[in-house]
Amino acid sequence: MSRLVFAGSAPFAVPALQALTTAGHQVELVVTQPDRPANRLQMTAPAVKLAAQELRLQVFQPDRLRAQEAVSRLAALKPDLLVVAAYGQIVPASVLSIPTCCPLNVHASLLPRWRGAAPIAYAIREGDRETGVTIMAMDAELDHGPVLTRQETAIRPREDAVELTSRLARLGAELLVDTIARLSEIQPAVQDHARATYAGKLSRSDGELDWSLAAEALDRHVRAYRPWPGVTLPFAGDRVKVLSGRPLTGRGQPGAVLRSEREGVEVACGEGSYLLKEVQLSGRKPMPARLLVVKRA
Structure with missing residues (x-):
């Protein structure tokens, strides 16, 4: 089993974190976004932080992942893997180079379609009939690295982003665990970058x-x-x-x-x-x- 660092924030990432621990992987550290103000009197913790606390995992919430103290803390762990899912920040090259194997990303689309922050919303908005989850080896560019595995699923006729996010999160968690188990035998496939489409952050x-x-x-x-x-x-x-x-x-x-x-x-x-x-x-x-x-x- 692998020693790993997990980086995620949104609810989409929670099933992946839970699946990794269930599968017996040693999660050395969970990196997530800082708590944000919900109103003037209350702060809201990221969904991944709450899940990590329930699993009794150590949590780290740097303002900027590229800050030297954050990079140093992750490097000191010498993890086999870095797993990223809906983290909410660009992961810098200084962090991507830390794991001894490779940094993995769980992305909620069939790459190279819908790279970026809001792939689920764009897939529904544009009338896609199919979407899925991609496990990719990360590089320094946005959702650009080679594909390791992917799983397709049809978008249901009346499905909304909340429902589809929940389904893809579970699908991605299963695919992630299976991918890690077969890493040594998987041949990475370079994306067709000419076919890339982008799902920018929503406002x-x-x-x-x-x-x-x-x-x-x-x-x-x-x-x-x-x-x-x-x-x-x-x-x-x-x-x-x-x-x-x-x-x-x-x-x-x-x-x-x-x-x-x-x-x-x-x-x-x-x-x-x-x-x-x-x-x-x-x-x-x-x-x-x-x-x-x-x-x-």
């Missing part, structure tokens, strides 16, 4: 949409941008956050309310229509969309 403005989009495209955005940044749309002079809905085939002037009933509020889009089911106004709790029309009546 709040990405979710600010309008009704001129086709209903199918709008639906993909809603599912892709859960939970962050979420989709907001103009409604009766305000903006409403869309928590759930589905595309329909109604017609009308984009933004016009076609009907309102118990199931939700149907609004015309650039092509087709969209049924708002659950929404949230700024500073309010989530509510059924039909209440929007009542409040505006």
